[in-house]
Amino acid sequence: MIHVQNLEKNYTIGTKSYNVLKGVDFKAEEGEFIAVMGPSGSGKSTLLNLLGGLDQPDNGSITINDESIHTMSEKQRTLFRREQIGFIFQNYQLLPNLTVEENVGFPMHAASKKRTDIHQTVSNLLNAVSLTGKEKNYPSQLSGGQQQRVAIARALSMDPPLILADEPTGNLDRKSGTEVLRLLTTLHQEKKLTIIMVTHDVYAASYADRIILIKDGLIESDIRQGEGANTDVMANILAKLNS
Amino acid sequence: MLWQTSWRNLTRKKVRTLLTLLAIILGVSSMFAVISTVETAQDVTTKRLELYTGNADYSILSRENLFAEDVLAKTKDVDGVKSSLGLIHKQAYVDTGQEGLDQDQTRIRLTGLSSFNSELLSLTNVDGELNKEGVILPKSTAAIWNLSVGDSIDVNLPEGKKQTTVAAIVGDTPLLEGPTSWEDAKNKSWRALLPLDTLQEWYSLEDQVQEVRMKFDKKSTDQIVSDLERTISDDNVYLQEVVLDEKQSNQLEELYLMLYVIGGLAMFISAFILYNTLYVTIVERKNEIAVMKTIGYTPSQIKKIFLTEVLTLSVMGILIALPIGFGLGSLLQTGLFSSFQTDFDFSMKYQWALLLSIALGLLIPLVASLLPVTHASRLDIIKTLKNIPESKPKTNKLRVVLGVIMLGFGLIDHALSIFFLFFGFALLFPTLMKYTISSIKRMPFIGFEGKMACNNLLLTLNRSANMALILAFAICLGLFVSSIFTSLENNTKKDIARSFGGDIQVTTEQEITEQDVKELKNVRGVDDVYSYQETDVTWDTDDTTRQIKMVSVDPEWNEKHPLFYFDTEQEKTSIAFENGKGVLLGSFAFDEWGGKVGEDIKVRVNNEVQSLKVIGKVNTNHHGGYAAFLENDRYDTIVPGSQPYHALLTVSEEGAENRIKNDLLATSPFNILEIQTMREEVIKQERALPGVRALFNGLLFITILVSGIGIVNTLLMNVMERMRELGVMRAVAFTSSQIYKTILTEGLLIGINGIVFGIIMGVITIYLNTLTTKDEMIEFTMPFSTLLVSILMGVIVSLLAAYLPARKAVKYDLQQALKHE
Numbered sequence A: 001m002i003h004v005q006n007l008e009k010n011y012t013i014g015t016k017s018y019n020v021l022k023g024v025d026f027k028a029e030e031g032e033f034i035a036v037m038g039p040s041g042s043g044k045s046t047l048l049n050l051l052g053g054l055d056q057p058d059n060g061s062i063t064i065n066d067e068s069i070h071t072m073s074e075k076q077r078t079l080f081r082r083e084q085i086g087f088i089f090q091n092y093q094l095l096p097n098l099t100v101e102e103n104v105g106f107p108m109h110a111a112s113k114k115r116t117d118i119h120q121t122v123s124n125l126l127n128a129v130s131l132t133g134k135e136k137n138y139p140s141q142l143s144g145g146q147q148q149r150v151a152i153a154r155a156l157s158m159d160p161p162l163i164l165a166d167e168p169t170g171n172l173d174r175k176s177g178t179e180v181l182r183l184l185t186t187l188h189q190e191k192k193l194t195i196i197m198v199t200h201d202v203y204a205a206s207y208a209d210r211i212i213l214i215k216d217g218l219i220e221s222d223i224r225q226g227e228g229a230n231t232d233v234m235a236n237i238l239a240k241l242n243s
Numbered sequence B: 001m002l003w004q005t006s007w008r009n010l011t012r013k014k015v016r017t018l019l020t021l022l023a024i025i026l027g028v029s030s031m032f033a034v035i036s037t038v039e040t041a042q043d044v045t046t047k048r049l050e051l052y053t054g055n056a057d058y059s060i061l062s063r064e065n066l067f068a069e070d071v072l073a074k075t076k077d078v079d080g081v082k083s084s085l086g087l088i089h090k091q092a093y094v095d096t097g098q099e100g101l102d103q104d105q106t107r108i109r110l111t112g113l114s115s116f117n118s119e120l121l122s123l124t125n126v127d128g129e130l131n132k133e134g135v136i137l138p139k140s141t142a143a144i145w146n147l148s149v150g151d152s153i154d155v156n157l158p159e160g161k162k163q164t165t166v167a168a169i170v171g172d173t174p175l176l177e178g179p180t181s182w183e184d185a186k187n188k189s190w191r192a193l194l195p196l197d198t199l200q201e202w203y204s205l206e207d208q209v210q211e212v213r214m215k216f217d218k219k220s221t222d223q224i225v226s227d228l229e230r231t232i233s234d235d236n237v238y239l240q241e242v243v244l245d246e247k248q249s250n251q252l253e254e255l256y257l258m259l260y261v262i263g264g265l266a267m268f269i270s271a272f273i274l275y276n277t278l279y280v281t282i283v284e285r286k287n288e289i290a291v292m293k294t295i296g297y298t299p300s301q302i303k304k305i306f307l308t309e310v311l312t313l314s315v316m317g318i319l320i321a322l323p324i325g326f327g328l329g330s331l332l333q334t335g336l337f338s339s340f341q342t343d344f345d346f347s348m349k350y351q352w353a354l355l356l357s358i359a360l361g362l363l364i365p366l367v368a369s370l371l372p373v374t375h376a377s378r379l380d381i382i383k384t385l386k387n388i389p390e391s392k393p394k395t396n397k398l399r400v401v402l403g404v405i406m407l408g409f410g411l412i413d414h415a416l417s418i419f420f421l422f423f424g425f426a427l428l429f430p431t432l433m434k435y436t437i438s439s440i441k442r443m444p445f446i447g448f449e450g451k452m453a454c455n456n457l458l459l460t461l462n463r464s465a466n467m468a469l470i471l472a473f474a475i476c477l478g479l480f481v482s483s484i485f486t487s488l489e490n491n492t493k494k495d496i497a498r499s500f501g502g503d504i505q506v507t508t509e510q511e512i513t514e515q516d517v518k519e520l521k522n523v524r525g526v527d528d529v530y531s532y533q534e535t536d537v538t539w540d541t542d543d544t545t546r547q548i549k550m551v552s553v554d555p556e557w558n559e560k561h562p563l564f565y566f567d568t569e570q571e572k573t574s575i576a577f578e579n580g581k582g583v584l585l586g587s588f589a590f591d592e593w594g595g596k597v598g599e600d601i602k603v604r605v606n607n608e609v610q611s612l613k614v615i616g617k618v619n620t621n622h623h624g625g626y627a628a629f630l631e632n633d634r635y636d637t638i639v640p641g642s643q644p645y646h647a648l649l650t651v652s653e654e655g656a657e658n659r660i661k662n663d664l665l666a667t668s669p670f671n672i673l674e675i676q677t678m679r680e681e682v683i684k685q686e687r688a689l690p691g692v693r694a695l696f697n698g699l700l701f702i703t704i705l706v707s708g709i710g711i712v713n714t715l716l717m718n719v720m721e722r723m724r725e726l727g728v729m730r731a732v733a734f735t736s737s738q739i740y741k742t743i744l745t746e747g748l749l750i751g752i753n754g755i756v757f758g759i760i761m762g763v764i765t766i767y768l769n770t771l772t773t774k775d776e777m778i779e780f781t782m783p784f785s786t787l788l789v790s791i792l793m794g795v796i797v798s799l800l801a802a803y804l805p806a807r808k809a810v811k812y813d814l815q816q817a818l819k820h821e
């Protein structure tokens, strides 16, 4: 489903240039739940943003469902993102002046979907994320965990096959974080969604069935769970993270 | 340290700093331009008067037109008279060889002067020699006639043709102000100077003068005057103080007011932009401020930081604005003076402009920043750090109630009611806009982006409403001014007719006797003739001396062919003069005088103080309303022995005016100083209107453009505040064109609100003005071309204004936007 080849990204600050991604290659099959881990500043968010077309690579290619997004125009990328990708951010990124239901329905409205369809979808989704009854609330009237579930509902509203999540539990306590992770797992299992989730948290990563470790702009290791004992995998990763 | 910090803050946000600077520059430069234009215009009118009267202190005149030249010699013996100058004005016709001219186009007013080196005269840029035999022409006349120094020129005199030469050509000066073209010569005489002896010889007026002008040592005027009276001891000769009253030739008060309104509007917009910008700056730096407070900054320290920033900007803005204001001012002045249809040089005056625009440039930004800065210094740390979002602005009940009350006052039939109406409108505007936008939001055609735009506007309602209100005011002003011009254009003829006094006005060189009147009546086509007197009277206010024209009136004639008219139909000249033996003041004179009907005005006539009861205020075009009218008999007792030099003629058949004018000029070419038909006056005024109108249209055009800058600012602020949200929209769904659509709709909605309410306000203003004005010429006219232009300009300007912020939102780096505070 996703094919990333030799992906490079540089940032220039002043006259200095930083290679953040130095040639990343990987493939992801449909229905995989992948956690991306790595030290702070290693380029995880950068990778995710490139995958979602929020940013342009300096080199390399990204194909998602046989469409190469690195060659698309900005408009094509936006439309592709709207249809194919659900984005979940660490700080939720809800629109503060829209209600919960308006936030969830926002991508559908933007895509000029029928009102009745939007209404139906939104109420189903809110039910799925256990927020029925909070339709008219504004984001500021919700807890962090609830806000993140609204964000998840929004990410799902256009029924995309791929979810990209950048530290979705980063701002949440263990209990709310667990709820969000359970939700993602359920979606992954029931709808066969492909999920790529950036995380710092080994506990969060344990929900994924594959863990990619990034260090200094390169993939350091790529481990599938079930290839060994879970505890071994975790120990292995912890060791790598701390080294 | 403080300066460094503020400098760093300013350079960190370049666009915003630039915009704030632009606002200051805009306000300061337009204020400078407007004030300096008024200053220059006032200076020009005074200077021209001075040049015209030669800066003299006193004149000697005779009740019999001419007097003995040895009076001039006698003045030189009186202690305290610094210099004196004798002169005679005479009528002649010039033959420059130009073909196909009417007689009245060749009329020339010759002024014979006893000396050319007098300090009472200031002739500049002389080419040739002043004291040589021949005539002295102003530069522009010489250019039209195509003559240079030494060329010969023919003059037609009562005693036949005389050939003379051009002795010198001098710079244009009011004393020698001639027509600006051959066409213009139909309304105005050419002018030339020549030695007094030559003129006396040409007209056989040996040893006589018409006027002696004097300059005194400024010590004891009273003493000098009585010395002069004693030395001259001639009953027919009298002394008259030369009064420089710029009001006599300067009816520009309304223009000044208009200019101030436009300048004030620009300043207001500028202050508003500043307020917006600072407000957003502070909202953005909330966290920073909160952190500063937690580490121990006091509110006054925080205030100081922001005020230093504002001050830095102000100083920079003023420095840039002054040269721009200078350019703008000279542009405005050139436009203004060229619409006066006379050529003259002017030098820009800007003493007050400089002072005031610097003062306002410092003060207004400080005042505009006070509210946001105080807000910043009082910021609640906990709320800020918890990031509780702003709540939707609620309609301020008090504001609405106050607005409705003001509107109520506005409906009272009174001249000031319009201000209440405006004020009420301004108070209600956000509420009105809230309702229009809420209802537009529900319209199906505006789509999702339109709905988002409405939401955004509702969230920043006050800011957007203020901007729309400014646009509305500009449009309202434009419609109002334009409707007045349309009324004037439609009614020029009617307007002139109601105070022209007849069909033809004649001013003569010699007094008009009973016999002359009879002869005039016998001229073919002339129906009736009325001769009247006019004299300058001076009047002392607390600080200055003023001079107005006093005119004698025959009530019977005036009721048929009015020289003035009353505010209401019921008032009549005869009744007015019967009820109280007093003086009627022209409206401009009345306002300048400042008293009430029934009070006395003290005037000086021939150096004697007279107390006259003011019995009413009248409207007239004579001397721009700077005149006083007295009933005939009363006039004779107040100005004894004076003779008429003015006549009003009516014609028996329409269209005969021109023929009569030419006949009269042919029969007494040298006695008629001025002759003007009503038709000529109508044509002249009709020709002048479009120029002034274009000038105002230009100014209003600029005002709308300036509102455009305000809209750019408002939307840019909206966009900057919402950058993160816009980023989220782009990240999850919105294409660039959808972002454009949203923000352009915001701009358009501000524009449409401004246009619609501007037109409503304009219509109400025009209507109320026709109701409350006493001037029946002002009628309800809808200036459709201005209406159309306002709509088009408003839409285009608001769309253009929205484009820049929209572009910024789209081009802003998406990841940066998502991290935006």
Ligand SMILES: Nc1ncnc2c1ncn2[C@@H]1O[C@H](COP(=O)(O)OP(=O)(O)OP(=O)(O)O)[C@@H](O)[C@H]1O
Residues within 6 Å of the ligand: A011, A012, A013, A020, A038, A039, A040, A041, A042, A043, A044, A045, A046, A047, B815
């Ligand atoms: N817009 C940018 N301009 C310049 N440098 C950037 C930009 N965005 C990211 N970087 C740099 O790129 C590197 C990778 O950033 P990235 O956000 O991908 O890290 P990360 O792995 O997500 O870190 P974290 O775990 O802290 O979120 C960092 O060194 C960061 O400073």
Ligand SMILES: [Mg+2]
Residues within 6 Å of the ligand: A044, A045, A046, A166
């Ligand atoms: Mg990151």
